[in-house]
Amino acid sequence: MTAPLNLRSIFIAGVLTVLALLPVYAALTGNYFLLTLFTRIVILAMAATSLNLILGYGGMVSFGHAVYLGIGGYVVGILAKEGILSGFVQWPVAVAVSALIALGLGALSLRTRGVYFIMITLAFAQMFYYIAIGLDRYGGDDGLTIYKRSQFGDLVNLSSKTQFYYLCFAFLLGTIYLVWRLVNSRFGMVIRGSRSNDRRMHAIGFPTFRYKLICFVIAGTLCGLAGALLANHTDFISPAVMHWTRSGDLIVMVVLGGMGSLFGPLIGAVALLVLEETLPVLISAVAGLILPSAATQAGEYWQIVLGPLFLLVVLFARGGIDGLLAKVQRG
Amino acid sequence: MDYWQRCNVADALLQVEALSKRFGGIVASDALSLSVAPGELHAVIGPNGAGKTTLISQLTGQLAPDFGKITFAGLDITALPTHRRSALGLARSFQITSLFLDMSALDNVSLAVQAHAGHSFRFWRDARNESELREPARAALVRVGLGERASAPAAELSHGEHRQLEIAMALAGRPRMLLLDEPMAGLGPEESARMVEMLRALKSEHAILLVEHDMEAVFALADRITVLVYGRVIASGAPETIRNHAEVRRAYLGEQEAADV
Incomplete structure (x- = not known):
């Protein structure tokens, strides 16, 4: 057992405290840019946490997880366009549709292993991407503007930045708690065992397919809910949300933060998205010192710095940032 | 008369009848029959490539036999998947950990x-x-x-x-029965001795089918020994019988080793 007071838990407690107090900072300073950025980060952290359930704990490298962000988002967008604005309808439908699609995709793709699993999940995600492009009534390639956010009566007002942020933050914490319970339950032990040695799991009497399928459905459903949040956040949904590079971003968040670590995906999402915002500014500033005329242009090449950073983490910190913290703590 | 015909079929916990398995031109199991009674330690020996691990894999359901029948505790388990067999009380330990x-x-x-x-x-x-x-x-x-x-x-x-x-x-x-695939492989003499003691203690409570290269351990533990060569049973019986079996000495043990045991 780890001591309650250590570097890692202090760090995580710090991140959670900052996230919890962010709206207070925004209200005091009147600077709502950070709150908007972090609403996005919190939603994507929820999606990454759901991916971690199958990727980190279950060893199922899904390269199409962003498809559920799109499904959840499109359900909200389509229902809104058709005049159904109640969140009490939109969100349960988003959850149900995501679960059904995850069930179908999982039942087909979990019959494969390794690289084939990666490729088939990628192929299915691209299939939904092109289906969305074909939805002419709902904006096709251009996407669909959502003119009114989901309505929850007097319960919560999603148009209030603070209320919406806290709602997303509560969903993130709920997701992390759920994943924590799941991975330590009997069900979770089967999922972890199957990542560790699937053949042996069969030999000792576990038909692992059905457990992995249920796990896949839970992950897809949670991500679908994150998709409903994301569509409300951006007031817009387009096929781009489901593009395979978005699935790649989710994998990067999980790997960067720490696969199979409870708070890893959150740390990864914060790290990746904050870097995405700050690196261009930093690079422009540095380039400005050397060659002032190239300053703005240099900022566009921020990924040149992000790439090697990511490589370093993969090469030297296999457990991601969370693993690194644990290592530092052990000394 | 075949060995398995002689033993009392009703008493056997595990009954293997005329099991056959081919991989292309290689015969891994050739009309292989054997039985294990409750509380018995039955050892299967044979030179490398005799089809011992293939036998275990067919017993656990990881490989399907081409012909033959496997009965466990009175049930025909030939077509059952691995996890169902395991649930019936047939447990396996792996050769490769x-x-x-x-x-x-x-x-x-x-x-x-x-x-x-x-x-x-x-x-x-x-x-x-x-x-x-x-x-x-x-x-x-x-x-x-x-x-x-x-x-x-x-x-x-x-x-x-x-x-x-x-x-x-x-x-x-x-489990009612343990299938042990070379539990002594790679163990030092001291560890082997400890393993033998452990298996001796276990065999009072579980039937055991033991595949093993370590002759000393096999002769110390087994109630019955079956010798496989190219997937075929060339001899089966009490350790004494096997020790003195001319064909076994020639085909498998080798004169030098035979003199030692």
Whole structure:
């Protein structure tokens, strides 16, 4: 057992405290840019946490997880366009549709292993991407503007930045708690065992397919809910949300933060998205010192710095940032 | 008269009849028949490539035989999948150690206990705090002599300890029969001696089919020995009979080794 007071838990407690107090900072300073950025980060952290359930704990490298962000988002967008604005309808439908699609995709793709699993999940995600492009009534390639956010009566007002942020933050914490319970339950032990040695799991009497399928459905459903949040956040949904590079971003968040670590995906999402915002500014500033005329242009090449950073983490910190913290703590 | 015809079919826990398996031109099992009675330790020996591991794989259901019939506890299990056989009480330990290396020794055995505790669609309670999983697992670890190493990650155990852990996992489901695939492989003399003692203690409670190269261990433990060559049974009987069997001496043991045992 780890001591309650250590570097890692202090760090995580710090991140959670900052996230919890962010709206207070925004209200005091009147600077709502950070709150908007972090609403996005919190939603994507929820999606990454759901991916971690199958990727980190279950060893199922899904390269199409962003498809559920799109499904959840499109359900909200389509229902809104058709005049159904109640969140009490939109969100349960988003959850149900995501679960059904995850069930179908999982039942087909979990019959494969390794690289084939990666490729088939990628192929299915691209299939939904092109289906969305074909939805002419709902904006096709251009996407669909959502003119009114989901309505929850007097319960919560999603148009209030603070209320919406806290709602997303509560969903993130709920997701992390759920994943924590799941991975330590009997069900979770089967999922972890199957990542560790699937053949042996069969030999000792576990038909692992059905457990992995249920796990896949839970992950897809949670991500679908994150998709409903994301569509409300951006007031817009387009096929781009489901593009395979978005699935790649989710994998990067999980790997960067720490696969199979409870708070890893959150740390990864914060790290990746904050870097995405700050690196261009930093690079422009540095380039400005050397060659002032190239300053703005240099900022566009921020990924040149992000790439090697990511490589370093993969090469030297296999457990991601969370693993690194644990290592530092052990000394 | 064939060996398996002589033994009392009704009494046998495991009954293998005319099992045949080919891989292209190679015959791995050639009309192979044998039986194991409750509480019996039946050893299967034979030179490399005799089809011993193929036999075990067919018994566990990882390989399907081309012909033949496998009966366990009166049930025809020839077509049953691995997990169903395991649920009936047929447990296997692997020749190549196949553990959950990133989990603790206790977690490894707990998973094996869990496999026999009904379905695992339980999503909420902490499985590591469930005494109905942890206590039998701890007991199995103690039986194989790993009680002190329960919380060590499996990856950090020694080779001999891996073997012990393998057997603890096989024991976890309270099996009626153990299929042990070369449990002594790669063990030092001291570890081997400990393994022999452990198997001797286990055989009073479980029927055991033992595939093993270590002749000393086989002759010390076995109630019956079956000799396979190219997938075919060339001899079967009590250790004394096998020791003096002319064809076995010629085909397998070699005169030098035969003189030693």
